[in-house]
Amino acid sequence: MWLRILPCLLVTLSVPVFAQEPVAAIAGDQPTIALFGRLADQAGRLLPMLEQIRAKEWVAKGASETYVLQAESAAVQLKAVRQDMTALQQHPDALQEGMKALFRVQAFHRTLDSVLSGLRRYQNPALADLIVSVASEDAPDLQKLEEHLLEVATQKDKEYAVVEREAQRCRGVIMKEPVPVARPVRKTP
Numbered sequence: 001m002w003l004r005i006l007p008c009l010l011v012t013l014s015v016p017v018f019a020q021e022p023v024a025a026i027a028g029d030q031p032t033i034a035l036f037g038r039l040a041d042q043a044g045r046l047l048p049m050l051e052q053i054r055a056k057e058w059v060a061k062g063a064s065e066t067y068v069l070q071a072e073s074a075a076v077q078l079k080a081v082r083q084d085m086t087a088l089q090q091h092p093d094a095l096q097e098g099m100k101a102l103f104r105v106q107a108f109h110r111t112l113d114s115v116l117s118g119l120r121r122y123q124n125p126a127l128a129d130l131i132v133s134v135a136s137e138d139a140p141d142l143q144k145l146e147e148h149l150l151e152v153a154t155q156k157d158k159e160y161a162v163v164e165r166e167a168q169r170c171r172g173v174i175m176k177e178p179v180p181v182a183r184p185v186r187k188t189p
Contacts, residue, residue, distance in 0.1 A: 032092040040085035058122035067118040077108040
């Protein structure tokens with residue numbers, strides 16, 4: 001009986017070990033690592049530009065206090081994007097971290113759009129145009145990031161399907177085993 005169950009147990013127990021390894025089926029980790037590096041560099045190029053935004057001075061000109069919060073939020077988000085992308089260079093197949101980073105970039109761009117409207121109106125339209133120009137340079141890389149994350153998700157789904165099939169097969173083997181007959185326990189005097 002154990003001889004038939006043992007292979008199932010070995011395969012089932014070894015699958016989590018394989019799942020922790022980098023996803024080998026994802027095409028070329030080096031381009032992906034370079035992608036994360038470019039996105040981190042992009043965030044680094046935008047940071048000095050965001051530091052030139054003086055949203056607190058806008059309030060004196062009639063702007064909403066919301067701009068101050070949004071400008072601060074955009075700077076914090078951009079620093080976090082840079083950290084996330086740098087961290088992802090070490091683990092390019094980390095799906096959850098990749099998704100968080102992508103969502104953070106998207107949130108940054110939404111916040112930035114609002115801040116830029118205030119920048120144009122209350123401070124410096126040329127600076128706003130420069131920030132838009134530099135910020136839009138990451139669009140092709142963000143598309144590649146989305147594609148990479150879809151590849152990772154697809155690969156993880158395939159791995160899960162293999163694990164699930166093997167678990168079902170092992171359950172089937174175990175269910176086919178005859179139930180051992182309980183023998184009465186004799187007490188020895």
